[in-house]
Amino acid sequence: MSHPKNVWNLESLHEFEQERSKEWNLKIQSMREASEIHRQVRQDAERYIQPGMNLIQICNYIETTNKRLLGYKKKEPLVRSWGFPTGCSINECAAHYTPNPGENLTLKIDDIMKIDFGTQINGYIIDCAFTMAFDSVHNTLMTAVMDATNTGIKTMGIDVRLCDIGAEIQEVMESYECQYNKEMHSVKCIENLSGHSIAPFKIHFGNTVPIVANNDQLKMSEGEIYAIETFGTTGRGYIEEKGDCSHFMKDWEMPSVPLRHKGAKNLLNFINKQFGTLAFCRRWIQDEYSSNHHVPLKKLCESGIIRKYPPLCDVRNCHTAQYEHTIILRPTCKEIVSRGKDY
Numbered sequence: 001m002s003h004p005k006n007v008w009n010l011e012s013l014h015e016f017e018q019e020r021s022k023e024w025n026l027k028i029q030s031m032r033e034a035s036e037i038h039r040q041v042r043q044d045a046e047r048y049i050q051p052g053m054n055l056i057q058i059c060n061y062i063e064t065t066n067k068r069l070l071g072y073k074k075k076e077p078l079v080r081s082w083g084f085p086t087g088c089s090i091n092e093c094a095a096h097y098t099p100n101p102g103e104n105l106t107l108k109i110d111d112i113m114k115i116d117f118g119t120q121i122n123g124y125i126i127d128c129a130f131t132m133a134f135d136s137v138h139n140t141l142m143t144a145v146m147d148a149t150n151t152g153i154k155t156m157g158i159d160v161r162l163c164d165i166g167a168e169i170q171e172v173m174e175s176y177e178c179q180y181n182k183e184m185h186s187v188k189c190i191e192n193l194s195g196h197s198i199a200p201f202k203i204h205f206g207n208t209v210p211i212v213a214n215n216d217q218l219k220m221s222e223g224e225i226y227a228i229e230t231f232g233t234t235g236r237g238y239i240e241e242k243g244d245c246s247h248f249m250k251d252w253e254m255p256s257v258p259l260r261h262k263g264a265k266n267l268l269n270f271i272n273k274q275f276g277t278l279a280f281c282r283r284w285i286q287d288e289y290s291s292n293h294h295v296p297l298k299k300l301c302e303s304g305i306i307r308k309y310p311p312l313c314d315v316r317n318c319h320t321a322q323y324e325h326t327i328i329l330r331p332t333c334k335e336i337v338s339r340g341k342d343y
Contacts, residue, residue: 001334003157018331027124028335031225031328034083034119034126035337037069042115042130043342051109051134056099056283058107059086062117070119077274083118083125084203085247085281089311090114094190094231094239094320097311098246101286112138114322120278123200127227128338129324137180141321144176144187145232146343149323152195152209152228156327157334159219165228166194166210173211173232180234180319188237189230190314198225198326201277202252224329235318247309248297249279257303263296268305279309 018024045062063086070080089097090111099105107113116129131142151172155165169189176187195209207218211230220226250271259265270289271280285293300306314320326338 001154001336003329003334004155004160005157026122028328028330030121030124031126031326031337034070034121034124035128035326037066038117038119038126038128038338039340039342040069041065041117041119042128043340045115046132046342049107049115049132051107051111053107055088055105055107056103058088059098059283062086062115066117066119070121078123078201078276078278080121081278083120083127084249084279085117085284087116087129088113089116089320089322092233092235092316092318092320093243093311093313094193094233094322095312096247096309097243098281098283100244100246100282101291110135110137112141112319112321114320116322116324118203120201124225125198125201125203125278126326126338127198127203127229127324128326129229129322130343131321131323138319138321140176140178141187141232141234141319144173144178145230145321146323147176148173148189148211148230148232149228149325152211152230153325153327153336156209156220156226156228158222158329162207162209162216162218162220163214166216167213169210169230170212173230176232178234185234187232187234190233190239190320191237192239193229193231193312195226195228195230195324198227203249203279220329222329222331226327226329227324228327229322229324231320231322233314233318233320235314235320237314239312239314241310242313243311245308245310246281246283247279248281248301248306249309250275250277251304251307252277254304257305259299259303259305261296261299263292264299264303267293267296268300271300271306
């Protein structure tokens with residue numbers, strides 16, 4: 001797509017030559033391949049997932065398919081791997097939920113579930129999410145959020161202010177109403193969730209892209225990678241951290257901290273080798289390292305080396321939806337690399 005307020009530069013010799021550089025070629029080709037794998041995995045998942053399935057079963061299926069298509073190698077875990085844990089947040093839970101070991105939750109026919117997973121090649125992460133439901137009562141909410149995400153994508157681009165993107169998203173999202181239990185509900189943006197820029201091996205890096213109007217005058221710049229994601233809700237439009245944490249990630253800004261706990265040192269060495277600064281979950285630690293990871297992981301969190309990212313939930317019994325795409329701001333145009341026939 002063309003950058004807003006800018007000339008479509010596909011015929012600009014200078015811009016075209018810039019994109020042919022070794023650095024740009026690695027970036028674009030890695031992102032395109034990771035995106036194609038994301039499309040294949042999610043389209044397979046859309047056919048596979050059915051009510052009554054255990055959430056661990058769903059996540060394991062997505063992650064196993066992801067690793068197989070990526071060509072994941074155990075000796076080089078950071079070259080081609082998951083971008084972050086598979087989110088399968090249900091109903092009022094908007095994000096950051098994946099089952100911990102031993103949990104036994106199942107998908108119900110009237111649930112609305114956000115599937116959010118990533119692929120990465122050479123550190124370039126594709127962050128892309130969609131919403132699944134088997135009851136048509138959720139259709140309007142899902143349509144509102146998809147429309148808002150597409151509006152954000154259309155509005156964004158080089159030299160566009162972040163506040164302008166948020167205002168456009170909010171206007172579209174809140175133009176919808178949906179009906180639950182014969183009551184009409186306005187669709188609200190979840191104001192304290194946002195899109196974000198992405199850097200190599202760093203999923204949330206630098207700028208945030210609001211989904212409500214604000215005063216952020218910062219402009220997007222050439223070469224940046226963004227995840228445009230929007231969240232709609234029938235609740236109050238504000239999330240809080242609730243429940244047991246399953247998502248974790250190394251704090252790359254944290255200075256070196258001495259560790260006395262031997263188990264914490266060993267676990268940190270494993271995390272550095274296996275995940276680096278990519279997000280991970282307890283299921284992966286148990287599968288790849290040890291089931292006796294609770295105390296070492298707690299020590300690493302207490303030290304500040306590892307950060308927790310608990311489930312993010314609106315008010316009880318409301319419904320939330322999410323759609324997300326990854327976009328690279330090329331000099332000549334903006335490329336929605338994760339776009340597919342499904343959304």
